[in-house]
Amino acid sequence: MTRGKIKLEYIANDAERKASFKKRKKGLLNKAHELCTLCGVQACAIIYSSYEPEPTVWPSELDAQHVISRFRALPEMEQTQRMFNQESYTDQRIRKSQEQAQKLQRENKIKDIEILMHQCMAGLLNLQNIPPNYTTEMGRLADQRKQDILARMEELQRIGVVNPQMEGNQVMNFPLVNPGSEVGFGWGNVPYGFDNTDHPGPSFSIPPGNTNAGSSSNPPENDAPGPSFRN
Template sequence: MTGKKVKLAFILNDSARKATYNRRKKGLLKKVNELSTLCGIEACAIVYSPYEHQPEVWPSPSGVQRVFAKFNNIPESEKSKKMVNQEAFLNQRILKSGKQAKNLRRENRKLEITLLMFHCLSVGNILHNNMSTIDLNDLAWLIDQNLKEIDRKIETLEN
């Protein structure tokens, strides 16, 4: 179950801000620990605090150094293989959303033409006065696809 939606804004009350910071830091370090345990990976976290002089590290300073050393020993091409900055990430999301929108438009168009076909079948004629050539071509294509599907099913039943 998810909790209530939190309004993300700067907390003006110093003691409430510090309490929230400590609680969230504890949760973050717990999540890093869980990720490391559940996925069998080496992970570390470094948290710089306005309330402490030294950054807090997880699991330990030597553990963090080990993870960084391992990361630094990876060739540059491997390091940056799946690494993206915010601009690249947003561009990927825009492309993905564009593809999804295109697929939805295609699916909506197919449903629109299918409804048109069923309407024409129920009325008994094609209302071509208010239809564009594109609509008529799409309708003809859909009818052809349905006829091919019917032929395939008849052939399957005969065999």
């Protein structure tokens, strides 16, 4: 039976706390010994506690003094290069979490733009009703998708799948996206390789009478809820 995850908090019971200290101190010294033996590095450990009158020094006081003296002889930059304490460790975790959050925000923004492009191409939205910052992003994304398509076409030409003499509509029949993605145009399909099956898309308010673009006079029976723009 596997042992449950230990909750990292102060042990209130004195007897349990003392027993845990002895057990973990022994484990820490064993790990230090393994580190020095297996990896060929110099290390020492000094442990203070209220249960013992003198600190525990490993491997010996003389060896510990040698390791500490060697460490203090290093330039300050090298001393602190890989040094960690609770504050620096927490700061590093916060920075990583912030970077991950920013990455997810960028990915979500791209998905929102792709869905807006799909809805515009399907005649569900009018470009005049979309804020300028979104239309700018749509233009950038369209340029990027165009470059992706051209790069894919070049790759297919290299392996002999696409004939350079083919017309454009013939080339577009080849899979330019991952297998399984829908390629089409219209309300029921994702246009030109955009796959939004996992992302319902943003919704925003459209003034009455301006929900359609192009010449289509028969909008879909079930209009998609309109996205609320987020800057």
